[in-house]
Amino acid sequence: MSKTKQRVAVQPESISHRAKALRNNSVISRISSKSRWFALIYRIFVYVILIDLAFVFLYPFIYMITTSLKHPVDLIDFAIKWIPTSLAWENFYYGMKGLQFWTHFNNSALISVVSVIGQVLSCSFVAYGFSRIRFPGREVLFVLCMFTMIIPPQTIIVPLYMQYKTIGWLDSVMPLIVPSFFANGLRGALFIFIFRQLFRGLPWELEDAARVDGCGSFRVYWRIILPLTPPAIVVTTLLSLVWHWNDFFEPSIFLTSEEKFTLPMMLPRLYQSLDTLTGSSFEVFSLPVVMAATFLALIPMLVVYLFLQRYFIQGVERSGLVE
Structure with missing residues (x-):
């Protein structure tokens, strides 16, 4: 009889502990989800900055290669910016x-x-x-x-x-x-x-x-x-x-x-x-x-x-x- 009462008395405490654990887990999951979103946004921001900087350095090189493959008439054609009409290997x-x-x-x-x-x-x-x-x-x-x-x-x-x-x-x-x-x-x-x-x-x-x-x-x-x-x-x-x-x-x-x-x-x-x-x-x-x-x-x-x-x-x- 005493053991049964003891078990019954313990049950409310265990339920409260489980509730607290569930609340803590939910809080942790929300924090982790926020941190994942923050990490994703930060990574996207870093990649955008790196791509912009890379383009600044690569632009003269890309311009040199594309221009070297153009015919003289392609230079005065405003419709042609990067890709020439035909490759002028004779340059x-x-x-x-x-x-x-x-x-x-x-x-x-x-x-x-x-x-x-x-x-x-x-x-x-x-x-x-x-x-x-x-x-x-x-x-x-x-x-x-x-x-x-x-x-x-x-x-x-x-x-x-x-x-x-x-x-x-x-x-x-x-x-x-x-x-x-x-x-x-x-x-x-x-x-x-x-x-x-x-x-x-x-x-x-x-x-x-x-x-x-x-x-x-x-x-x-x-x-x-x-x-x-x-x-x-x-x-x-x-x-x-x-x-x-x-x-x-x-x-x-x-x-x-x-x-x-x-x-x-x-x-x-x-x-x-x-x-x-x-x-x-x-x-x-x-x-x-x-x-x-x-x-x-x-x-x-x-x-x-x-x-x-x-x-x-x-x-x-x-x-x-x-x-």
């Missing part, structure tokens, strides 16, 4: 002919590849000294090195020109290649910073063990430290290659013979080159040929980036450029 033929593509492709490839090799070796070696070797004034020298990143090359081009003229390097690739082997060249300080950030994160035990085995500083750098930094090597290689390939300012100052010009230097001379090679007036070759020639000058870098894209993103994440 690329005239573009290659006007650029004298293969001759100046070899010039650009020579300058870019050799400069990349020089910057990877020299900048990594200087970064090793700044990050792994203690010497008086190290931080001051590093700050001065970083200070060179904010100095525009236009401000020092006159003394550089006089120096190279004295040496006899004008109208040659030497002013464009040799500075890269001394941790200079285009954005050399940035590459030193990239390597230094990655070198500082390597364990000192590896270097101590190598020195115990009799390795000197250069051997430690070459055999131990440098092979452990493929992310920095990939980032430096791709950035240096793109910047040297697209550089117009310094080659236009130091190179005077047309047969030594790079591809970007030939773009302003496109019409003149076509007039010389074909004997026709430049008015025959309009904007589509210019866009086709510009796209041809970009194709090598696009191909390189397609092959190195995955390694480049991984390298940026691990080399200290982003958190």
Whole structure:
């Protein structure tokens, strides 16, 4: 009898607990549904912003490709905005002919590849000294090195020109290649910073063990430290290659013979080159040929980036450029 009363007495309490649990579950479900709707709206907002930003950056590229495939009459037809009436592949033929593509492709490839090799070796070696070797004034020298990143090359081009003229390097690739082997060249300080950030994160035990085995500083750098930094090597290689390939300012100052010009230097001379090679007036070759020639000058870098894209993103994440 007492047990029955106890069970009966307990039943109202259990019912109240169940009611509270149901109310809590309903509240939690409403909160979770609201949070899901908020997350969905936030994701849509983020995608809209990203698509807008992507279109801003891709618009010139899309315009270049579509225009390069148009006939001259398509440019004056207001009904044609993006898609041409027919594909004018001959624009690329005239573009290659006007650029004298293969001759100046070899010039650009020579300058870019050799400069990349020089910057990877020299900048990594200087970064090793700044990050792994203690010497008086190290931080001051590093700050001065970083200070060179904010100095525009236009401000020092006159003394550089006089120096190279004295040496006899004008109208040659030497002013464009040799500075890269001394941790200079285009954005050399940035590459030193990239390597230094990655070198500082390597364990000192590896270097101590190598020195115990009799390795000197250069051997430690070459055999131990440098092979452990493929992310920095990939980032430096791709950035240096793109910047040297697209550089117009310094080659236009130091190179005077047309047969030594790079591809970007030939773009302003496109019409003149076509007039010389074909004997026709430049008015025959309009904007589509210019866009086709510009796209041809970009194709090598696009191909390189397609092959190195995955390694480049991984390298940026691990080399200290982003958190």
